[in-house]
Structures are given as structure tokens and as C-alpha cells.
Amino acid sequence: xxxxxxxxxxxxxxxxxxxxxxxxxxxxxxxxxxxxxxxxxxxxxxxxxxxxxxxxxxxxxxxxxxxxxxxxxxxxxxxxxxxxxxxxxxxxxxxxxxxxxxxxxxxxxxxxxxxxxxxxxxxxxxxxxxxxxxxxx
Amino acid sequence: xxxxxxxxxxxxxxxxxxxxxxxxxxxxxxxxxxxxxxxxxxxxxxxxxxxxxxxxxxxxxxxxxxxxxxxxxxxxxxxxxxxxxxxxxxxxxxxxxxxxxxxxxxxxxxxxxxxxxxxxxxxxxxxxxxxxxxxxxxxxxxxxxxxxxxxxxxxxxxxxxxxxxxxxxxxxxxxxxxxxxxxxxxxxxxxxxxxxxxxxxxxxxxxxxxxxxxxxxxxxxxxxxxxxxxxxxxxxxxxxxxxxxxxxxxxxxxxxxxxxxxxxxxxxxxxxxxxxxxxxxxxxxxxxxxxxxxxxxxxxxxxxxxxxxxxxxxxxxxxxxxxxxxxxxxxxxxxxxxxxxxxxxxxxxxxxxxxxxxxxxxxxxxxxxxxxxxxxxxxxxxxxxxxxxxxxxxxxxxxxxxxxxxxxxxxxxxxxxxxxxxxxxxxxxxxxxxxxxxxxxxxxxxxxxxxxxxxxxxxxxxxxxxxxxxxxxxxxxxxxxxxxxxxxxxxxxxxxxxxxxxxxxxxxxxxxxxxxxxxxxxxxxxxxxxxxxxxxxxxxxxxxxxxxxxxxxxxxxxxxxxxxxxxxxxxxxxxxxxxxxxxxxxxxxxxxxxxxxxxxxxxxxxxxxxxxxxxxxxxxxxxxxxxxxxxxxxxxxxxxxxxxxxxxxxxxxxxxxxxxxxxxxxxxxxxxxxxxxxxxxxxxxxxxxxxxxxxxxxxxxxxxxxxxxxxxxx
Numbered sequence: 087x088x089x090x091x092x093x094x095x096x097x098x099x100x101x102x103x104x105x106x107x108x109x110x111x112x113x114x115x116x117x118x119x120x121x122x123x124x125x126x127x128x129x130x131x132x133x134x135x136x137x138x139x140x141x142x143x144x145x146x147x148x149x150x151x152x153x154x155x156x157x158x159x160x161x162x163x164x165x166x167x168x169x170x171x172x173x174x175x176x177x178x179x180x181x182x183x184x185x186x187x188x189x190x191x192x193x194x195x196x197x198x199x200x201x202x203x204x205x206x207x208x209x210x211x212x213x214x215x216x217x218x219x220x221x222x223x
Numbered sequence: 224x225x226x227x228x229x230x231x232x233x234x235x236x237x238x239x240x241x242x243x244x245x246x247x248x249x250x251x252x253x254x255x256x257x258x259x260x261x262x263x264x265x266x267x268x269x270x271x272x273x274x275x276x277x278x279x280x281x282x283x284x285x286x287x288x289x290x291x292x293x294x295x296x297x298x299x300x301x302x303x304x305x306x307x308x309x310x311x312x313x314x315x316x317x318x319x320x321x322x323x324x325x326x327x328x329x330x331x332x333x334x335x336x337x338x339x340x341x342x343x344x345x346x347x348x349x350x351x352x353x354x355x356x357x358x359x360x361x362x363x364x365x366x367x368x369x370x371x372x373x374x375x376x377x378x379x380x381x382x383x384x385x386x387x388x389x390x391x392x393x394x395x396x397x398x399x400x401x402x403x404x405x406x407x408x409x410x411x412x413x414x415x416x417x418x419x420x421x422x423x424x425x426x427x428x429x430x431x432x433x434x435x436x437x438x439x440x441x442x443x444x445x446x447x448x449x450x451x452x453x454x455x456x457x458x459x460x461x462x463x464x465x466x467x468x469x470x471x472x473x474x475x476x477x478x479x480x481x482x483x484x485x486x487x488x489x490x491x492x493x494x495x496x497x498x499x500x501x502x503x504x505x506x507x508x509x510x511x512x513x514x515x516x517x518x519x520x521x522x523x524x525x526x527x528x529x530x531x532x533x534x535x536x537x538x539x540x541x542x543x544x545x546x547x548x549x550x551x552x553x554x555x556x557x558x559x560x561x562x563x564x565x566x567x568x569x570x571x572x573x574x575x576x577x578x579x580x581x582x583x584x585x586x587x588x589x590x591x592x593x594x595x596x597x598x599x600x601x602x603x604x605x606x607x608x609x610x611x612x613x614x615x616x617x618x619x620x621x622x623x624x625x626x627x628x629x630x631x632x633x634x635x636x637x638x639x640x641x642x643x644x645x646x647x648x649x650x651x652x653x654x655x656x657x658x659x660x661x662x663x664x665x666x667x668x669x670x671x672x673x674x675x676x677x678x679x680x681x682x683x684x685x686x687x688x689x690x691x692x693x694x695x696x697x698x699x700x701x702x703x704x705x706x707x708x709x710x711x712x713x714x715x716x717x718x719x720x721x722x723x724x725x726x727x728x729x730x731x732x733x734x735x736x737x738x739x740x741x742x743x744x745x746x747x748x749x750x751x752x753x754x755x756x757x758x759x760x761x762x763x764x765x766x767x768x769x770x771x772x773x774x775x776x777x778x779x780x781x782x783x784x785x786x787x788x789x790x791x792x793x794x795x796x797x798x799x800x801x802x803x804x805x806x807x808x809x810x811x812x813x814x815x816x817x818x819x820x821x822x823x824x825x826x827x828x829x830x831x832x833x834x835x836x837x838x839x840x841x842x843x844x845x846x847x848x849x850x851x852x853x854x855x856x857x858x859x860x861x862x863x864x865x866x867x868x869x870x871x872x873x874x875x876x877x878x879x880x881x882x883x884x885x886x887x888x889x890x891x892x893x894x895x896x897x898x899x900x901x902x903x904x905x906x907x908x909x910x911x912x913x914x915x916x917x918x919x920x921x922x923x924x925x926x927x928x929x930x931x932x933x934x935x936x937x
Binding site for chain 1: 891895899900901902903904905906907909910912913914925929933934935936937
């Protein structure tokens with residue numbers, strides 16, 4: 087019976103180079119998108135679903151890409167109420183303007199008209215979107 | 224009988240007149256005032272005389288149908304008795320009077336009974352007759368007797384005196400007869416013993432001698448002749464006087480007996496009859512003098528008969544008259560119970576006349592004169608003489624009536640116990656008619672008579688109601704009669720009443736037909752007839768109301784006010800606004816108490832409509848500029864305030880189709896807001912505002928929702 091021929095593998099140097107390259111890429115990625123890392127796994131809000139039946143979304147958490155439209159009110163207890171325009175939705179048609187409540191816990195967050203934020207919002211009992219996290223992109 | 228027209232009839236007629244005049248004769252009149260002014264200016268009501276004639280005709284028909292048919296049909300015997308007013312009054316008085324149970328009446332009854340017992344056959348001895356005679360004066364002391372016993376006493380006394388006179392004259396005649404015989408004998412003796420001179424001395428002395436003899440005979444015989452003649456005359460005169468006195472006494476007593484019979488004083492009849500029999504032994508021929516006198520009475524055909532107005536109540540009348548010389552005395556008397564005439568003695572000087580009308584012979588007269596009264600007397604006496612041939616008959620009839628009345632009283636009480644009131648009432652009426660003064664009738668207790676009195680009063684009311692033609696009252700009375708007396712036969716009355724009602728309703732129906740044709744005269748005729756038959760016919764009221772409505776329709780102002788009230792009540796303000804000129808004028812001219820209220824309502828309607836119209840005009844203008852959402856929003860605000868205006872609603876609907884997304888956003892926002900889903904509501908308001916940034920509704924909605932989410936937000 088014939089003896090099997092011993093296969094040849096990649097040279098160790100090549101493997102080393104590959105590993106180094108992967109590590110460098112990972113570092114770059116982390117160094118580039120670290121602030122959005124926490125919202126990456128959050129589902130984006132569907133405006134049409136929200137308009138038609140916000141009750142069905144109650145308790146859910148969504149990610150929105152919002153531009154601050156105007157301040158609707160400011161309550162020491164409840165927080166600040168803003169109207170925001172969804173950036174992605176406006177591309178499809180009429181602007182989608184939604185109200186969001188920035189709770190007092192995020193009081194340190196400086197919010198002004200025209201600012202761009204990535205927000206993590208939770209649908210409240212009365213359909214109001216309450217901001218849990220907000221980052222500038 | 225004239226009857227008054229009920230006021231409601233006048234109202235109806237006036238209403239009809241107004242209506243028809245408004246509709247037909249005053250085409251240019253716009254208001255009732257104007258129409259009334261036309262009347263004042265001489266637009267007279269034509270055919271007034273015709274209306275009067277029609278009314279009279281209707282009255283006649285009403286009488287014919289209601290009164291005559293009901294009253295004259297005499298539903299029962301008792302009711303028919305009440306057609307005699309005199310009887311009704313007398314009878315009602317009796318029914319209301321208490322029973323005569325006083326001690327006085329008891330003594331009186333006992334005395335009358337004692338007199339009757341003393342004079343009864345087999346007991347009428349001389350001593351009993353004297354005792355009865357003496358009791359007459361005592362019985363007469365009582366009011367119930369009405370002094371009749373005194374009259375009997377006097378009549379018996381006079382008759383007894385006549386008997387004494389007759390006896391005295393008879394004795395005188397006997398003595399005269401004896402003396403006459405003596406005188407005749409003496410005369411004969413004188414004649415036989417007369418001695419005359421001898422023959423004459425010479426031939427030439429014969430004649431002279433004869434003359435002397437003749438004178439001598441005359442001188443001797445004349446005194447005795449005169450005595451005989453005188454005595455004969457005296458005897459004849461006494462005989463005539465005896466005959467005259469006895470006949471006069473008998474006649475007077477007979478007449479009194481008949482009079483008492485007519486007066487229904489049957490006990491007195493029996494008493495006097497028995498005295499008569501004791502005084503005169505005439506037997507069954509005792510009324511001979513009365514009958515002969517009746518037959519001798521002449522009858523003056525030229526004078527005619529006194530026309531008798533008789534009724535069923537047998538009442539007697541008494542009269543007296545005086546005549547001179549030897550002729551009949553005639554007395555006439557017209558009293559409450561009619562006329563009485565009588566005759567006095569034929570044979571005496573200055574005879575008193577006793578007049579009577581009895582046995583149902585004469586009651587009430589016309590054509591009364593001496594001659595006609597004589598004729599009536601003659602007829603009455605003949606009637607009496609044919610009714611009773613002897614005193615025995617009168618006595619028998621009086622006793623029978625007393626028995627019959629006593630039995631009737633018992634029957635009355637029995638029927639009363641059985642609650643057969645109609646029969647009982649008829650019975651008591653008959654008993655009262657026959658023996659009003661008999662003890663059994665007088666002793667009926669007031670309680671026994673009260674029920675009949677109530678029934679009698681109802682009968683009177685029945686007659687009066689029938690006479691008045693008011694069938695509503697008639698029905699009420701019939702109901703009460705039926706209630707009081709279940710045996711009352713009301714079938715015929717009710718049948719007649721129903722006929723009258725039906726006739727009245729038919730007249731109303733004809734009036735409606737006439738009204739539909741615009742026939743004023745016809746309406747008046749039929750309504751008058753209907754009201755005459757049944758004044759309270761409910762259909763008349765209905766007809767009146769209908770006519771009033773019709774007449775109101777003829778007035779634009781009244782109609783406008785009515786329409787305004789109706790439209791305002793319905794909330795149809797648009798209709799009022801569309802014809803606001805008419806309603807403004809009508810309310811301004813309204814002179815009713817509702818004017819102030821109407822003015823307030825009209826002002827509110829006009830303010831509302833002006834606001835709506837302004838909103839509509841504004842929306843239309845905005846829409847013309849292309850701002851459909853703005854137009855809709857402006858209209859929506861007004862619509863929320865006045866959602867029932869059709870024009871506003873229509874324009875809003877039109878604008879909704881021109882800006883559906885915005886409208887949908889607003890509606891969705893409001894819907895979520897109402898459900899307190901403020902987050903969603905705010906999102907929808909923001910969306911609407913995004914579509915129409917000038918939207919006030921969105922802005923207000925946002926502010927409202929934000930306050931709900933964060934009440935203390937600034």
C-alpha cells in the first residue's frame with residue numbers, strides 16, 4: 087500500500103502577518119465606531135407603525151436618528167419635551183416629526199434645535215417616546 | 224218655548240264667520256286686525272235674517288226631537304202626573320210634610336170616628352144622634368177639619384128646624400080643618416034657618432020685594448061664607464109652605480153631601496148622609512129633589528157653554544148667590560180649582576144659592592157669563608144626577624173609596640220595602656188623588672214619603688231637562704233615576720237621546736262638508752242645528768278648534784309666528800335665517816304675551832346664523848386662495864360650535880376632501896387625545912403641524928397635550 091504523502095501547510099510567517107493585520111483592523115474599527123457601539127444592536131423605530139398603533143409598541147426600545155426640531159416644554163419633574171425630525175424617514179417623503187421626552191436623568195445633555203442625535207428611546211404607557219440614551223454621531 | 228243659544232255656539236259661529244271671511248271675502252287682508260277693520264267699515268254680515276230663521280227652525284226641531292218626543296212619550300204613569308203643575312206642587316207639598324201624628328189630630332180622628340159610629344146603622348138612636356150632633360161642634364175645633372163639621376152641624380140644625388116648622392104647620396092645618404068644618408056647618412045652618420018676608424003686598428011690589436030678600440040673604444050668609452073661604456086659603460097656604468120648606472131643606476143637604484164628596488171628604492159625606500137619613504125618611508129616592516131640579520134647569524143655547532178646562536184632579540169649588548123673589552138663585556165662582564156655579568131655592572124668597580162643581584164635572588172655565596154659567600150649572604147638575612141616583616150610592620161609593628185608599632197605603636208601603644219605587648210612587652199618587660184627607664194618608668210618615676219625594680223631584684227635573692232641551696242634564700237625571708229606581712224603564716228615553724246625539728253629530732259632519740266647500744251659510748245652518756240639538760256635543764268643540772286653526776292659517780302673521788315657534792323648537796335655525804325678514808316682521812307685530820320670549824329667541828337665532836355665515840364666507844375666501852387646510856380649520860372651529868347647521872356641514876365636508884391628510888392628522892390626534900394616549904396624540908398634532916405650520920388646531924392641541932403630559936411644564 088502506498089504511503090500517503092505528507093501535506094504542506096502555510097508558512098508560519100504568513101499566518102503571523104494575517105494575525106497582525108486582523109488585530110490592526112479590529113483596533114481601527116473600535117477606534118472608529120466606539121460611541122455607536124451601544125445602539126448598534128437596538129432596532130430602529132418604524133414611524134408608520136408608531137403612528138398607527140403606538141400601544142402595540144409599548145415597553146419596547148428603539149433607536150432613532152433624530153434632528154432636534156423644537157422644544158415643547160420643560161418640566162423639572164418630567165424632564166424636557168422636544169419635537170424631533172427623523173432623518174432617515176424624511177428621505178422617503180414627508181418629514182416625520184415625533185415628540186421625545188428627555189428625562190431629568192439626562193439633564194446634563196445639551197440639546198438645541200438643529201442638533202443631530204442618535205437616540206435610544208423607549209415607548210411609554212401613553213405612547214410617548216422617552217429617551218434613554220442620546221449620542222451625537 | 225224659546226231657548227237660549229249656548230255661548231259656545233256663538234263662538235263657533237263667529238269663528239266660522241271669521242274664517243270664511245278671511246279666506247274668501249277679504250283676500251287683501253293680511254291680518255285679523257285688517258279683516259276686523261273691514262267689518263267695521265261696513266262689510267256687514269249678510270243673511271242675518273236667514274240665520275235667525277234657521278235658528279228658529281233648529282229650535283223647533285230640537286223641541287220636536289228632544290222635548291216633545293221625550294216628555295210626551297210618558298215613560299210611566301207617575302211621570303205623566305207631573306205634567307199637571309198644580310198637582311205636582313200639591314203632591315210635593317204633601318210628600319214633604321211630616322205625618323199628622325199630633326195629639327190634636329189623634330183626638331180629631333177619634334171624634335170623627337165616634338160620630339160615624341154613633342150614626343152607623345143599628346146604633347142611630349135618638350140619643351146617639353143627639354150625641355153625634357153635639358160632637359160635630361167639638362170636631363170642628365181642629366184645623367184639619369176645615370170647619371166642615373160646623374157646616375154639617377148648621378145644615379142638620381136648619382133641617383131639624385124645618386121639620387119643626389112642618390110639624391107646626393101641619394098641626395095648624397089640622398086645627399084649621401076642624402074650624403072649617405064648623406064654619407061650613409054654621410053656614411049651612413044659617414042658610415036653613417033663614418026667614419024671609421012674605422009675598423009682596425002688591426003686584427007692583429014684587430020686584431022690590433025680591434031685591435029686599437036678596438040683600439037680606441046676602442047679609443045673613445056672607446060672614447059664614449067668608450069664614451069658610453078664609454080657612455080654606457089658610458090651609459092651602461100652610462100646605463104649600465110645608466112642601467117648600469121640606470124640599471128646600473132636603474136640597475140643601477143633598478147639595479152639601481155632593482159638595483163634600485167632590486172635596487174628597489168622604490168621612491163627612493158619610494156623616495151628613497146618615498144625619499139626612501135620620502131626618503128625612505126618603506129611602507132610595509132621597510136625591511129626587513136634586514135630580515128634578517137639575518132636569519128643570521134650562522139651557523140657553525145662544526149663551527153657549529162655559530168651556531171647561533178640566534184636569535185630572537177632582538177639586539170642588541163653592542159659590543153662593545142670592546136672588547130675589549121666587550126664582551132660582553145662581554152663584555158663580557172662579558177659584559183656583561176652576562169655576563163653580565150653583566142654584567138657590569126655587570120656592571122661597573131671597574133664596575141662597577149653593578154652587579158646586581163636582582164629580583169631575585167642571586174645573587176651569589172659559590166664556591164665563593151668567594147665562595153660560597147657568598148652562599154649566601145645568602150640565603153639572605145633570606151630570607151629578609146621572610152619576611148618583613140616591614144617597615145610598617154616595618154612601619156606598621164613599622165607603623169604597625175609604626177602603627180603597629187604606630188598601631193603597633198598605634200597598635205603597637209594601638212596594639217601598641221592595642224598592643219598586645216607580646210603582647210605589649204611582650200608588651201613592653193615586654192614593655193621594657183619591658183620599659188626600661183620609662187618616663191613613665195623613666198618617667204616612669215623612670220617611671215613608673221621602674223616597675217618593677226624591678223620585679218625584681227627579682221626575683220634575685226630568686221634565687224640566689226635557690223642556691230645556693239640554694240632553695246632557697237629561698242623561699244625568701235619567702242615570703240618577705235609574706240609580707234610585709232600578710226598575711225605571713229608561714230604554715225609550717235613552718233611545719231618543721241617542722237619536723238626538725246622532726242627529727247632532729250628523730249636522731256637525733254636514734257642517735264640515737259645507738266648510739270644505741267654503742259654504743258659510745251651510746256651515747252656520749248645520750252648526751246651529753247641531754248645537755240646538757246637543758249644545759255640549761264634543762264634536763262642536765273639535766269643530767270649533769279646527770275652524771280656529773283654519774282661520775289662523777288665513778293670517779300670514781299668525782302663520783309666521785306659528786312657523787317660527789315650530790322651527791325654533793325643531794332647531795331649524797337655517798330655515799328661520801333664510802326667511803328672516805318675514806319672522807322679524809311677524810315678531811315685531813306680535814301682540815301676544817309671548818312677544819318678548821319670541822324676540823329673545825329670534826335674536827339668538829340671528830346671532831348664531833350670522834356667526835356661521837361669517838365663518839363660511841371666511842372659509843370660502845381662504846379656500847379661493849388655495850389654503851384648503853386653513854379654510855377647513857377655520858370652518859372646523861365654527862362647526863364644533865354649531866354642528867347642526869347643514870350648510871356649514873356641507874362646506875366642511877367639501878373642504879375635507881381637498882385636504883384629507885391634514886384633516887386626518889387632526890382627527891387622529893383628537894382621537895388619541897380623547898383616549899388619553901397623549902404621546903400618540905402629540906405625534907399626530909406634530910405631524911399635522913408639519914403639514915400646515917399655520918394650523919391653530921395643531922398648535923392648540925400640542926399645548927393642550929403637553930400640559931397633560933407635564934402639567935408644570937413651562
